[in-house]
Amino acid sequence: MIQRQLQKNIAEHFFKGKAIIIFGARQVGKTTLVKELIKPFSSETLWLTADAPEVEQMLTRPSLARLQAIVGQHRIVVIDEAQRIPEIGLTLKLFTDQIPEVQVIATGSSALDLAAQTAEPLTGRKWEFQLFPISFAEMTAHSGLIQEHGSLAHRLVFGAYPEIITAKGNERTLLNLITSAYLYKDLFRYEQIKKPVLLEKIVRALALQVGSEVSFHEIGQLVGASPQTVEKYIDLLEKAFVIVQLPALSRNLRNEIKRGRKIYFLDNGIRNAILGNFSPLESRTDVGALWENFLISERLKYVHYNHLFVNRYFWRTTEQQEIDYLEEIDGQFYAYEFKYQPHKKVRFPNTFSANYPVVQTTVVSSENYDSLLLNY
Secondary structure (H helix, E strand, O other): OOOOOHHHHHHHOOOOEEEEEOOOOOOHHHHHHHHHHHHHHHHHHEEEOOOHHHHHHOOOHHHHHHHHHHHHOOOOOEEHHHHOOOOOOHHHHHHHHOOOOEEEEEOOOOOOOHHHHHHHHOOOOOEEOOOOOOOOOHHHHHHOOHHHHOHHHHHHHHHHOOOOOOOHOOOHHHHHHHHHHOOHHHHHOOOOOOOHHHHHHHHHHHHOOOOEEOOOOHHHHHHHHHHHHHHHHHHHHHOOOOEHHHHHEEOOOOOOOOOEEEEOOOOOOHHHHHHHHOHHHHHHHOOHHHHHHHHHHHHHHHHHHOOOEEEEEEEEOOOOEEEEEEEEOOOEEEEEEEOOOOOOOOOOOOOHHHHHEEEEEEEEEOHHHHHHHHHH
């Protein structure tokens, strides 16, 4: 069993009188994580799956008496896929306000509904956690750095969803299943997604543009939609934990790109499944994009799991001076260039260091990337 970094952190928040909410895409391991968390309390845990109609009906605006009857003598109540329950925030508030001795845990595969429904009712009454596909740090702790280094090419092509790591030889089938059956499931039931085919076209366009700046206008022209529609769909994809946006840094210079953005996938395997391309690394022309996507997503996991207060950007000028990735910590900048092949010569733009307080510049290659993802 691969130990998830969130497990210890979440366990430390048990029985503190607040709801625990775990977000994450479908199939990233939320259910497995919760089962591990509740093992010491298995006989005292009530597990409810919100996909079941009777559970949805019973947990929609219940009275206190009904909620107490549902809970019985259980000390922990798990509500899996809680976003399916209308006004779930009010139900969770009833737990925390009226029966705080019971630890309620809600999981959600989409921030579209669950985050919105719990934001106001649970102000000051919840702990929120996001679970990602398995991280480089988790795999290194499980199998060791040398073995994980040896798996790098596999990770760049097939990603790190739990099933992909444990089911060697069946990666293509599983990734195609995750992409077709689960990836958009919550989006397609969301009222703003009126054209599923359009959504799939936009996702494919984004997959082809990993590592490049994204223009809502250009994608709209490509797929036959307005820039506003493209922007709306991209926002929904981010809330469904499919992609993450990286904004351009622009503060001081007239020639800086002002409103640029890059978009990355939270898992390389999902990106490649969308394109239907699982070719081995040595025969690919998009290794640079895969490398950049891998590092951005893995560094996001590290920052999130270690509770770092970091602003993340890329930087470019109209003269094509560029830095792949920037982290701002307490007003200081750490600049990174991503080059899969080691020993490539890279010059960081003097224009940037002359105008921003730069603490460190690093070229991240396939030889030294572990220092970025393990932070040593």
